[in-house]
Amino acid sequence: MVTSIAIIGRPNVGKSTLFNKLTNSRDAIVSDFPGLTKDRNYGYIDLKNKKTLLIDTGGIASEKDKIIEAISNQAWLAVEESELVIFLMDGSEELNNYDYEIISKLRKLNKRFISVLNKLDKKSKSSIKVDLEKNGIKDFIEISSEHSLNLNDLKSVLEKKIIHNAIEVPDGKKVAILGRPNSGKSTFINNLINEDRLIVSEIAGTTIDAISIPFEFDNEKFILIDTAGIRKGYKYNHKVEYFSYVRAIHAIDQSDIVILICDINEGVVDQDLKILNMVVENGKPVILALNKIDLISKSELEKKYDSKKMQSDFFDNYERVEISALKGKGFKKIFNLTNKILKKSQETLTTSALNKMLEKFVNANSPPSISGRQIKFKYVHFGGVNPTTLIIYASQDKKIPQNYRRYLENSFKSALNFKSIHLKIIFRKSDNPYESKKNQLSERQTKKRKRLIKHKKKSKK
Secondary structure, eight states, X not given: OOEEEXXXXXXXXXXXXXXXXXXXXXXXXXXXXXXXXXXXXXXXXXXXXXXXXEEEOOOOOOXXXXXXXXXXXXXXXXXXXXXXXXXXXXXXXXOOHHHHHHHHHHHHTTXXXXXXXXXXXXXXXXXXXHHXXXXXXXXXXXXXXXXXBTHXXXXXXXXXXXXXXXXXXXXXXXXXXXXXXXXXXXXXXXXXXXXXXXXXXXXXXXXXXOEEEEEEETTEEEEEEEOOOOOSOOOTTOHHHHHHHHHXXXXXXXXXXXXXXXXXXXXXXXXXXXXXXXXXXXXXXXXEEEEOGGGSOHHHHHHHHTSHHXXXXXXHTSEEEEOBTTTTBTHHHHHHHHHHXXXXXXXXXXXXXXXXXXXXXXXXXXXXXXXXXXXXXXXXXXXXXXXEEEEEEESOSTTSOHHHHHXXXXXXXXXXXXXXXOEEEEEEEOOOTTTTOOOOOOHHHHHHHHHHHHHHHHHHO
């Protein structure tokens, strides 16, 4: 279960800097998912050894400007759906009207919040502490997000304040069901669990947590993680459309594998590709379920498969299953495939087998030369699962051309039969064991060298 904390405040108080420090990221944009605006960023921090979603919001202001108003509305949406709020203020300045409005609204919403004064490093005669006490806020934390001052104190307070729901999640393979609205997700789930309603066993959690539905298929235990249909875009103040994206992020994060349901009658559209990219960025295996196969003729189906999108190399990387959610067609095939892919995605790969593959690929297609020196690949070893990770050591790491990186990735995926399974390759520069060692000549070698130098000088005369 993922818990969430929102960071709010007026513009330019240091929210993004604090977000970056708490999430250990270099950029405020941690995951730029399609449909999410630039002023809202997402990342994770560990509190009480559990994953906690941190939301960076845009500055809250009250100017009668549509964009500013929209950004403020989005910030309050994040507050509404969060368990805890970090209210960040500029400690070097006085409280202004925006700060007072935020305090007032947080109290009206009855939201638990932590008052944090930023920019501790700046010398100031501000009376902000006195003004906060006058407004009934006696407890606050002073930090400098830029200089990482007192951030551990802030984390300690967050750990004391945050409440992780101690809910037992049933055993089973976690399968996230994603798709556009009207792609047939609800029909698929309802027919699968033989119920007239979508939710059979709703596991309680926060509003932004996806709904988990335990069920069995062929004596195998599964947990379906259901989400709202993901639309092409959303309006700034439209709660349903905004939170469909948040639910999708959570669902992918919690899942072992994703089933992406596409309406075959409409073909694969840009929005399907965007959802697929969300899954790829998270490194989770994915199966494409081409739904409503009962509503399309064989000739029409062939035309769909002949389309540029379906013929692309991108789609060749994923398993596809034709299904009819309405008639229950293809269900057995898709879950047999789910089991097969999950089993393969958890396999540990031996170093000897991987190095044989690497040698074969390099011999078939020689590495390029950088500054007149050919890149040499030393060895490769297994780095873990979710996603399956390979670490390749070479004479160069950063200078390896992208086309050769793709060549190695595609070659490994083909050799390992990794269809629908994400493969991540990390390149590292191998250490030269002689780099720090200076060649020390013996006394005899030194004398011989001096004689040669002397001889060369005489011969030049």
